[in-house]
Amino acid sequence: MAAGVVNIRRDVDDKFYRYRMPLLMTKIEGKGNGIKTVIPNMSDVAHALSRPPTYPTKFFGSELGAQTSIDEKNDRYIVNGAHDAARLRELLDAFIDKFVLCAACKNPETDLILTKNEMIVRDCKACGVRSNIDMRHKLATYIIKNPPKKKGKGKKKGDGGHAEAPTPPGGDLISGGADRSSGSPDGDEGAESDDELTRRLKAEAAELNPEATLAKEDWSADTSPEAVKARMGALSAGVAGIALTNGGEADSDEDVDSPYSQLGRWTQENPGISAVEVFKKVQDLGLEKKHKAVQVLVQTLFTEDIVTEIPKYMPVFVKLVSSEKHQKALLGGVERFVGLTHPDLIPTIPKILMPFYQADVLDEEVVTQWGTHVSKKYVDKDTSKKVRKASEPFLKWLAEADDDDEEDDDE
Incomplete structure (x- = not known):
């Protein structure tokens, strides 16, 4: 059964709230020590948040103290152990609060930016405020070492930082703002x-x-x-x-x-x-x-x-x-x-x-x-x-x- 669509901020009850995402789904596989939780629509959820699916997956693993398995080519995102959907949805809310929402206006339309001293900030396109991310969280280290996919949006014209090497460049735009659309969670991005x-x-x-x-x-x-x-x-x-x-x-x-x-x-x-x-x-x-x-x-x-x-x-x-x-x-x-x-x-x-x-x-x-x-x-x-x-x-x-x-x- 296809997942429903919910507000990115699930504490907002407004049905006309324009920032939407698919409801996170889970599937338990395996038995005994090999039991694991597969998140079949992680890519769709992450796309709505304009964050790589590896980020919330790693966040879940960090918060649950569990190993994660990521196979981007086959679109499989797994957290070891049996975890129900309600628990992972709560953790997703925490991820959104810490790594997506603007700390000032709570708008999800943010970019993640690496500063020259390798700090990560959320740059809000709605109110213009830049808010720091808790660099003590394990995911912050992972983000610095694993810049996400570039989408070629060209928002930062003249910023050649994302082509610099060998170190992750300071001031590099590393992720776009949240998806404003409220389309079907099943999506047909591939077809279009x-x-x-x-x-x-x-x-x-x-x-x-x-x-x-x-x-x-x-x-x-x-x-x-x-x-x-x-x-x-x-x-x-x-x-x-x-x-x-x-x-x-x-x-x-x-x-x-x-x-x-x-x-x-x-x-x-x-x-x-x-x-x-x-x-x-x-x-x-x-x-x-x-x-x-x-x-x-x-x-x-x-x-x-x-x-x-x-x-x-x-x-x-x-x-x-x-x-x-x-x-x-x-x-x-x-x-x-x-x-x-x-x-x-x-x-x-x-x-x-x-x-x-x-x-x-x-x-x-x-x-x-x-x-x-x-x-x-x-x-x-x-x-x-x-x-x-x-x-x-x-x-x-x-x-x-x-x-x-x-x-x-x-x-």
Whole structure:
């Protein structure tokens, strides 16, 4: 049976209260020492609160003194032991009070912000008050070490903090405000994801003053005949090898007429294109499930300003990267982009990897394995070593975060 919808603040009886969430549901599984409580609609509840589902799950574990199990890929959130729904709903109310509601106006429309000294504050979009979170709570440590998914809303324009690495950046916007909608708890976000992506990006584009944008931005390409010829010459050589690098084997049939080469040329010939246009082009070419398309986009979509451009195109990679093979192709594209095309950007590897990791496009295990194994699949051995050497600060940050998590679990 589907869960009902309740007010985010369950102490508010007003049926027209605009901040709503699904009623938290629970399911007991297992027997004896293996008994556990599964929360089947944790993702829906967390989405309504605009917080990652890992946060309330970890909060429950901390408050109950129980181990938690989180499988984000399969959308399973578990608290060890048998806990009834009423108890977990009470704890959810406590989580909302401590980590969602504004301390001043009690409005749930807040962002979580990390300050430079690694304090977490709730920034209320309703009244403008910033209120501190109790940093003594175990969840505060977890939040600092585990920034949530980025949604690409672009609320903090000019804030490049979320692309900084290797440490979680100070002043970084790490979660959006609460969901105002009172839609069905079952939700159909997955079915409408394309429309939501289109609406969001078009809305952001509509807010920009085209003249001011062109005057201030430096992403417009030199369209002189000489520049175009030079770009196309480099592209012909580069793109021809993009899709062909597959375990060191080249396919002579996949050259300038292959869909991958067409995609690469199109992105190069259309600088400044939107994320929506890129995804539609990938679909038109029938490449939305092809991991090589990810490699092509990394190599041809970005410029030397890749660090600031990644947030703009992150929705494309969120939709395209669906397997470990896709992730490895993305990392291979990064290797070729910085190793062959822009070697001066090799030191920025941590800043390039961090936003992809924070958006859950790259998994920790895949990045770690890549960073510790030199490969000649995409670039020569020396270049591969340089790229991985540059990634060490990011890999160290990942390892230290893991060590701290294990210590917390042991406690």
